[in-house]
Amino acid sequence: MKLSPEELKNGRLDPETVESAVEQVRLNGYVLFEGVLDSEQVEKMRSAFMNALDEATNRSPESTEVNTTEFRKNRVRMDLPFDEPFIDPSVITSPFVLPVVEKLIGADCACIYLSADAPLPGSDYQVVHSDQTPFFPESTVSLPPAGIVLNIPLVDVTEENGPMEAFPGGNHLMPENRNHPKYIEEAASHLTPVRMTMPKGSLLIRDLRMWHRGTPNNSDHVRPNVAIIYARPWWRGGYQETLGISREKFEGLSDRAKKLFRLEKIKEEQPS
Numbered sequence: 004m005k006l007s008p009e010e011l012k013n014g015r016l017d018p019e020t021v022e023s024a025v026e027q028v029r030l031n032g033y034v035l036f037e038g039v040l041d042s043e044q045v046e047k048m049r050s051a052f053m054n055a056l057d058e059a060t061n062r063s064p065e066s067t068e069v070n071t072t073e074f075r076k077n078r079v080r081m082d083l084p085f086d087e088p089f090i091d092p093s094v095i096t097s098p099f100v101l102p103v104v105e106k107l108i109g110a111d112c113a114c115i116y117l118s119a120d121a122p123l124p125g126s127d128y129q130v131v132h133s134d135q136t137p138f139f140p141e142s143t144v145s146l147p148p149a150g151i152v153l154n155i156p157l158v159d160v161t162e163e164n165g166p167m168e169a170f171p172g173g174n175h176l177m178p179e180n181r182n183h184p185k186y187i188e189e190a191a192s193h194l195t196p197v198r199m200t201m202p203k204g205s206l207l208i209r210d211l212r213m214w215h216r217g218t219p220n221n222s223d224h225v226r227p228n229v230a231i232i233y234a235r236p237w238w239r240g241g242y243q244e245t246l247g248i249s250r251e252k253f254e255g256l257s258d259r260a261k262k263l264f265r266l267e268k269i270k271e272e273q274p275s
Contacts, residue, residue: 005037006099014098024208025106028151031171032213039099040155040204047088049157049203052119052227055084069123077126078217083117083229085248090117094155095231096259103208104151104233114263115150116232116242122165122220129218130184131170131191135211135240137179145176150234154207157227160200165220168196175212187214211240236266 004024010016016024027034059066059081068080083089095114104112135150160166170191181190191214198218199207209215211232220226234240249270253261 004035006039010099011039016099016102021102021106024103028103028107028148028208028210030173032173032175033169033171033207033209034103035199035201036099036206036208038202038204039097039206040093042204044088044091044093045155045157045204048094048155048229049227051088052083052121052157052229053225055119056081056121056225056227074129077123077220078129079119079121079123079225079227081119081121082243082247083119085117085246085252089229090252090256090260092257092260094229095263096257097153097206100153100206100208101259104153107148107151107210108233108235111236112151112233112263113236113266114231115234115238115240115246115266116152116230117246118230118243119227120217120230121225121227122217123225124220124223126165126217126220129216131168131188131214131216132184133175133182133187133212133214135182137182139179140183142179145178148175148210148212149238150211150232150240152209152211153229153231153233154209155229155231156201156203156205156207157229158224159203160205160226160228161222162198162200163220164222164224164226165218166201167199168216168218169199169209170194170196170214174214175210177212182212191216233263 024034066081068075070076245268248264248267250272253269
C-alpha cells in the first residue's frame with residue numbers, strides 16, 4: 004500500500020487510509036506502507052544498528068542471540084539503545100502508525116519493546132510461528148489483539164536477503180487453543196505464504212499473532228529490521244523487562260511519547 008504524496012507531505016493519514024489499514028490488519032494480520040521514511044534517516048538508523056551490533060558482539064556476544072537456538076541460526080535479535088535515531092518522533096510516534104495502532108488496541112496503549120532482528124548471511128528458515136502465546140490455551144474463543152508490532156526495514160528487502168514470509172488470511176484470529184507451535188507448523192504446511200519484499204524505510208504494521216517465519220539470507224550482507232511493539236497497558240508480553248530509558252531521555256520526549264513510555268522504569272542518574 005502506497006501513501007499519497009499529500010499524506011506524505013502533510014505527515015497525516017487520510018481517514019479513509021486509516022480505516023483501510025485497520026481493516027487489513029483485522030482481516031489479514033498486517034498492512035504495509037511502502038517506502039515512507041526518507042533514505043537519509045534510514046541510513047542513520049542502519050549505521051547506528053551496525054555500530055550497536057559491533058559493540059554488542061565485542062562486549063557480550065550472547066546479547067545478540069546469534070546461534071543461541073535453532074530458531075536463531077545466523078539471526079540477530081538485539082535490544083536497541085533508547086537513543087537517536089531510533090527514538091526519532093517519526094519512528095516511535097509515527098503519524099502514519101499510531102492512528103492505526105490506536106484504532107486496534109486503544110489510545111492508552113504503551114510501547115514495550117524497542118529491538119532489532121536481522122538475518123545474517125547463511126541464515127536458514129525459521130519454523131512458522133506467532134509472536135504471542137495464548138492467554139487461555141484451553142479456550143476455543145478468538146480474542147482481540149493485545150499487541151501490534153511495527154517493523155521498519157533498514158535496507159531494501161529482496162528475494163535474496165531473507166524476506167519474512169507471512170501467512171495472511173485470518174490465521175491470527177485462530178481460537179486460543181489453536182495458537183500453539185505444533186498446530187501452527189502443521190497447518191501452515193498446507194498454506195501458501197506471502198514473501199514480504201519491500202523498499203527500505205517501509206512501515207509494516209502487524210498483529211503480533213500473525214503467522215510468519217524468517218527465510219534464508221542468501222546475500223552477502225546483513226538485513227537489519229527495527230521492531231517496536233505497542234501493547235494494551237495491562238500486558239507486558241515478556242519481551243523486555245526494561246527499555247533502559249534515562250531520566251534525561253524521558254524528559255526530552257514529546258507528551259505523546261511520554262504517554263507511550265509512561266509504564267517504564269526510568270533510570271535515575273547516579274550522583275557523581
